[in-house]
Every structure is written in structure tokens, then in C-alpha cells.
Amino acid sequence: MAKKDNKWKWIAVIVLFLAAVIYYQTMQTPEKLPSPGPGYELEKTGAGVVVDFTTTASKIHTAVDKGLAKASITPKEGKEEQREISRKGVEGRIRWHTRSMLLVIPETMSLEGVEQALAPLVGKAGGKVIGNEPDNYNGVSAVRMDVGIKDVLNSEPLTIVTDRLYIVKANGTLPQAAPPKPKGEAGTGNMAIVIDDCGYTMGPVADFADMGRPFTFAVLPYRTYSNEAASRALSAGHLVILHLPLEPMDASAATEPTVITVSMSDDEIKQTVAQALASVPGVKGVNNHQGSRATSDRRVMKAVLGVLKSQNLFFIDSRTIGTTVGAEVARQLGVRSGENELFVDNSSDVELIKKQLRKAVDMAHKNGNVTVIGHARPNTVIAVREMISEMEAAGIRLVYADQLLN
Secondary structure (H helix, E strand, O other), X not given: OHHHHHHHHHHHHHHHHXXXXXXXXXXXXXXXXXXXXXXXXXXXXXXXXXXXXXXXXXXXXXXXXXXXXXXXXXOOEEEEEEEEEEOOOOOEEEEEEEEEEEEEEOOOOOHHHHHHHHXXXXXXXXXXXXXXXXXXXXXXXXXXXXXXXXXXXXXXXXXXXXXXXXXXXXXXXXXXXXXXXXOEOOEOEEEEEEEEEEOOOOHHHHHHHOOOOOOEEEEOOOOOOHHHHHHHHHHOOOEEEEEEEEOOOOHHHOOOOOOEOOOOOHHHHHHHHHHHHHHOOOOOEEEEXXXXXXXXXHHHHHHHHHHHHHOOOEEEEOOOOOOOOHHHHHHHHOOOEEEOOEEOOOOOOHHHHHHHHHHHHHHHHXXXXXXXXXXXXXXXXXXXXXXXXXXXXXXXXXXXXXXXXX
């Protein structure tokens, strides 16, 4: 009798289990995408959710066109492309359409006049005029006005440039850009901060990209996050350059898988440089990663810089050694060039980094301009962020590195 009772108990347990499974399955609904935001659409793919700003970008394009037509400005030339970058912290991509164009405005029109013609229409389309900076378009000096989307995604600020407008006046002069901060007692000056070693991780790159100030991102080739780092910086309107690995004095200290060495032939150097350039999207120039031996070798630098000249790219000598001939050879070849004047984060201590930034401020006051190098590291992010208000109060204007080239 006991055995029969146990049998019925087990049957009851199995029935209850099956009933629970059936109930659970019937209560499930097919997975749905999260609700789209006001400025984007969502598309689920096998690689995650794509956040698509293409429709809003198209509306902003139309608004820009209407604003330009209203101001009697006809674009002279331009290009456009569809872009995608990886999302921060989650699987998936961010997609949008972007374009750039050259605008020649009347001699009597100001930069503020262009902005006033665009801002109301762009605002209705879900965008805004993000800002303007001196720049160049195919080697021609211009003022670049960025128009696009500022949003929040995953509780993180997101900036996407949809329209990049390069503006010159009909008489060949530049329209007046936004003035620098009020002059402090110590003087004024321009400072370009180059962020080296982008591509190892994404956190510091994203932090700098979202800081609301111009930074130049030097991206290593062939690293895990190289493409994503460049795309993130470009989407926020920043300048991206290739951080080209060159041979150090101690060859065993080379940290990258592909390095330009003094033992390479000219053809090998040119091919390696061209491949590295092609591996990072949107680069406008190059600076050297390490390279104390290679940058001291005139033949090597002539081969490297010959590729840059053929692609209309500039060169910034990181000056990892005093015997470098990089900037000198660049000038001889007619390549636009600049030089690092101070490494701000040889120490990882936040206060010491701030001390170096204050030194850079003094250099800018003395010489008018200064180009410095920091790295994509958490403590450098902290130091720069905490120093911005102090530097600007001292009359320092942060600019992109290509604005200070010779």
C-alpha cells in the first residue's frame, strides 16, 4: 500500500511540474525591441541593437539646406557617407548619415550670420549647431562649423556630427570665429592637446570625446579598439590622426606588432605606412609612437613623410628624442607639420599631471601657442577635466592640433 501511495505522489509531482512549464511558456511574449527614442529608430540584429539616427540626420540635412538657401549660400562641393560605430558598454551599433561641404559666403556676412540662418531650422529638425573651430578643407584654410545631434544613450552623453560646414569668404579671408575666453591677468594663448595611445581601451577615449572641448586623438593601428576609438572621436566632431609605431632606440622596447624600422627598405616603409593609414578611419595626419631611432634617421623619415605628402596629410613630431629630424624633413618636403612641446603625463599622479598642464599654460602665454601630448588613461582624463576651467580662466583656448601647424 505504501508503494502505491508513493507512486501517486511522484505522478502528482510530475503533473505539477509539467503544468508549471506549460504555464510559464504560455505567459511569455515574443522579445520586443525597446521603445525608440525621439531622435532615433531601433533595429535588432544578430550583433545587438542598432540605434539608427539616419532619419533625424536626413531632417537636419534638409534644415541646413533650407537655411543656406535662405541666406543665399550655395555649397561649392561636398561629400557624404553612411557611418556606423560600436555602442558604448553594450552590444550593437550607432548608425547615422553625415556629410561635409565647402561654403563660400559673401564678404559682408559673418559667422554669426550663418549660424543664425541655420540654428532655428536645425533646432526644429532635432539638431543643433554644435560649435565652430578654425580648420582646413583640402589644404585651404577655413572655419569649420559642426551641426548635428546631442543626445543621451544608456545614460551617457552622445554627440553626432551630421553636417560639417567648411566656411570661407568670397575674398579669400576667414570669417570671424568665436572669440577666446576673456583674457586673464597672465595673458592668452592656444593649446592643442594630443591624446596618444588610443586603441588599447575605450573608457578614456569616450571620456575625452564627451568632454565638450577639442582634442586630437592619436589612434594606434591594429589594436582591439582602434576602429571604435577613431569612430567615437569622429562622431563627436574631433580630429583623428594615426599614431604610427616607429622603431625606438631599444628595439626590444617596441610595443606594437607592426613597426617602421631602420632596416626596412624605402618600399617596405611606404607600404607599411600606407597600410597603417588605411586601417584607421578618418585620419587627417600622423604622429609617431615611440620612434627615437627611426625619427633620427633622415632616410626613414623621408620615406614616411613622402606617403603623407601624397595623401595630403600633416605630421606632428612627438619628439621622443632630441635628435629627431621629423619636423625638419617635413618642412623640406612641404608637409604641414608641428611638434610636441611637452608630455603632460609621464607620471600617472593626478596632481603632477595638473602641474605639467600649468607649465603648458605658461608656455602658451609666452609663445602664443603650445602643442602637448597626453595619453588615453583614466588619471589623465581626471586631471584635464579638473584643469579646463582653470586654463580657460587664464585665457587659454583649446584647439585642434592642425590649427597650430607650420
